[in-house]
Structures are given as structure tokens and as C-alpha cells.
Amino acid sequence: VDLEATCWDDSRDRARMEIIEIGAVEMPSANDEPTREFSRFVRPIVDPTLSDFCRELTSIRQQDVDRAEEFVSVFADFVDWIAGEAPFILCSWGRYDLNQFRTDCARHHLVLPSAFERHVNLKKHFASLLGLRKELGMERALAKAGLPLIGTHHRGIDDARNIARLAALVLPQLEAAGVIAPL
Ligand code: AMP
Ligand code: MG
Numbered sequence: 001v002d003l004e005a006t007c008w009d010d011s012r013d014r015a016r017m018e019i020i021e022i023g024a025v026e027m028p029s030a031n032d033e034p035t036r037e038f039s040r041f042v043r044p045i046v047d048p049t050l051s052d053f054c055r056e057l058t059s060i061r062q063q064d065v066d067r068a069e070e071f072v073s074v075f076a077d078f079v080d081w082i083a084g085e086a087p088f089i090l091c092s093w094g095r096y097d098l099n100q101f102r103t104d105c106a107r108h109h110l111v112l113p114s115a116f117e118r119h120v121n122l123k124k125h126f127a128s129l130l131g132l133r134k135e136l137g138m139e140r141a142l143a144k145a146g147l148p149l150i151g152t153h154h155r156g157i158d159d160a161r162n163i164a165r166l167a168a169l170v171l172p173q174l175e176a177a178g179v180i181a182p183l
Contacts, residue, residue, distance in 0.1 A: 023156025030171035
């Protein structure tokens with residue numbers, strides 16, 4: 001999964017950030033090609049107007065979020081989508097996405113499903129599997145793996161597709177090491 005959120009060039013206030021896109025792909029097992037995708041914009045309620053910085057970073061347009069449903073309904077659809085074929089392991093590049101789900105669930109008085117906590121931080125495992133001293137952002141990790149970046153960086157669905165290609169390298173090794181159970 002990869003989330004995009006409201007952001008500003010002059011503020012790093014995490015509590016102010018709200019999800020504006022949920023992008024996700026499903027891999028049936030550790031190194032399978034993705035089979036299903038989830039790609040939805042979300043209308044933010046705290047700051048409904050996207051900053052210039054946010055529109056430029058994400059390429060998400062004001063009309064995309066204006067026409068979108070609010071978090072409560074998009075998140076319900078996402079939970080249906082992801083839990084439809086249980087069990088699942090939620091993976092993302094870093095811990096940001098899980099934390100942002102927590103923030104938005106709390107804001108909307110929703111309970112984050114406990115299965116989301118079985119989360120794999122691919123960025124951390126990629127660094128430790130390669131013996132890197134520092135964790136790499138998605139773009140640098142793709143370059144390290146010799147994979148071109150496909151689509152538009154900082155669009156949730158495109159980031160999720162690229163992260164899935166990195167996951168296909170990382171997850172089989174985590175399975176072999178017993179860090180995660182085979183799906
Ligand atoms: P990403 O998955 O890397 O596209 O980032 C997810 C979200 O983090 C973005 O939608 C922004 O809200 C925020 N973000 C990412 N990079 C930056 C940045 N350089 N400055 C401020 N916010 C950022
Ligand atoms: Mg992203």
C-alpha cells in the first residue's frame with residue numbers, strides 16, 4: 001500500500017496531514033505479479049484545498065479530491081478489498097503509511113483493523129538484507145535493484161506498483177528466513 005496525503009512546504013506537522021489517495025496492489029504470494037489493484041482518491045476535510053506544493057509533489061489535482069468521497073467511506077471500501085481474501089500482510093515502504101492510517105482512523109473515530117498491525121516495513125528489510133547502513137527511499141532502492149521507476153512518483157497507485165516490484169525481491173527472503181509465514 002502507498003498513501004498520499006496533504007502536505008505543505010513550510011509544515012511537517014504530521015497531525016495536520018490527511019490521506020488524499022490510497023493506492024494498493026495485491027500479490028497473491030511473496031513473488032507473484034500483482035493481480036488486483038485498489039486506487040482511490042480521498043477528499044480531505046481539515047484542509048480541503050491542496051497546497052501548490054502538494055499538487056506539484058503528487059500530481060493530484062484539486063478536482064480529483066473534490067470529486068472523491070471522504071476517508072470513512074473510501075477506507076471501508078479498502079478494508080473490504082484487502083480483507084476479502086484473508087489472510088493478508090500489509091506492506092509499505094517505511095512506517096509512514098501505517099502511521100497515517102492510524103492518524104486518519106483516529107480523526108474519524110474508526111478502529112484500525114488489528115490485521116493491519118501485521119505490517120511489513122519493506123524499506124527496513126531491504127536495507128538489512130543488502131547490509132546497507134542507511135535505509136533508502138523507494139526511488140533509490142529501485143535504482144539499487146536495477147529496476148526503472150514506472151509511472152509517476154508520489155502517486156499512490158504508481159508508488160504501490162513500484163513497491164510491489166521491490167517486495168518481490170524482499171518477501172521471498174523474509175519467508176525463507178522465517179520472518180513472515182508463507183501466505
Ligand atoms: P510518498 O509515498 O513518498 O509519495 O509520500 C507520501 C506523502 O508524504 C506525500 O503525499 C506527502 O504528503 C508526504 N511527503 C512526501 N515527500 C515529501 C516532501 N519532500 N515534503 C513534504 N511532504 C512529503
Ligand atoms: Mg507515494
